[in-house]
Amino acid sequence: EVRLVESGGGLIQPGGFLRLSCAASGFTISDKYMSWIRRAPGKGLEWVSLISSGGRTKYADSVKGRCIISRDNSKNTLSLEIISLRVEDTATYYCAREIYYGTGTSNPFDVWGQGTMVTVSS
Amino acid sequence: EVVMTQSPATLSVSPGERATLSCRASQSVSGNLAWYQLKPGQAPRLLIYGATTRATGIPARFSGIVSGTEFTLTISSLQSEDFAVYYCQQYNHWPPAFGPGTKVDFK
Numbered sequence: 686e687v688r689l690v691e692s693g694g695g696l697i698q699p700g701g702f703l704r705l706s707c708a709a710s711g712f713t714i715s716d717k718y719m720s721w722i723r724r725a726p727g728k729g730l731e732w733v734s735l736i737s738s739g740g741r742t743k744y745a746d747s748v749k750g751r752c753i754i755s756r757d758n759s760k761n762t763l764s765l766e767i768i769s770l771r772v773e774d775t776a777t778y779y780c781a782r783e784i785y786y787g788t789g790t791s792n793p794f795d796v797w798g799q800g801t802m803v804t805v806s807s
Numbered sequence: 808e809v810v811m812t813q814s815p816a817t818l819s820v821s822p823g824e825r826a827t828l829s830c831r832a833s834q835s836v837s838g839n840l841a842w843y844q845l846k847p848g849q850a851p852r853l854l855i856y857g858a859t860t861r862a863t864g865i866p867a868r869f870s871g872i873v874s875g876t877e878f879t880l881t882i883s884s885l886q887s888e889d890f891a892v893y894y895c896q897q898y899n900h901w902p903p904a905f906g907p908g909t910k911v912d913f914k
Contacts, residue, residue: 789898789899790901795862799850
């Protein structure tokens with residue numbers, strides 16, 4: 686079964702550090718483009734970061750310079766680190782797999798995890 | 808960046824009725840538009856991609872229509888499990904962008 690399971694959320698103080706993990710099963714993450722997407726309370730979905738199958742990374746302007754996406758191929762796990770956390774980083778964070786469609790600059794996301802909640806508050 | 812808008816913000820529907828959700832892009836996205844369903848505590852689910860193609864395992868009551876930069880998701884006969892929040896997403900331009908969502912709730 687293809688599955689993604691996020692972990693690492695919780696309550697963090699502003700200015701703190703966050704490391705989220707996403708364990709994949711049923712497929713190999715290094716073969717796919719993988720993203721982190723978040724949903725702030727009462728708001729819509731926001732794409733955060735991507736790592737391509739070749740290891741190229743991209744970031745949303747809202748986290749650029751504060752964020753690192755990486756993967757551990759031996760553990761088939763995706764990670765997201767964010768430093769200098771802000772209240773506006775409060776959200777449920779999802780990892781998601783792209784399904785290759787080839788007609789746009791990116792692709793739809795066909796597999797998602799259930800998300801992990803991050804609250805940035807003092 | 809492409810800005811996606813969705814309407815209405817909330818749609819109140821009775822089971823068995825048709826639900827029509829709209830999504831608009833600030834510029835052409837060439838049909839590179841997906842729809843997702845979100846339920847509390849569950850993984851989001853891809854419903855439609857390419858504006859009109861149902862994803863694997865999606866029931867036929869879900870359909871997508873496109874007219875220029877206006878996209879529509881129709882649920883022909885709402886089932887109890889369809890009460891959720893629905894998002895559209897364009898993947899034609901970088902970065903990928905989602906709409907603010909439409910909540911379908913019980914009338």
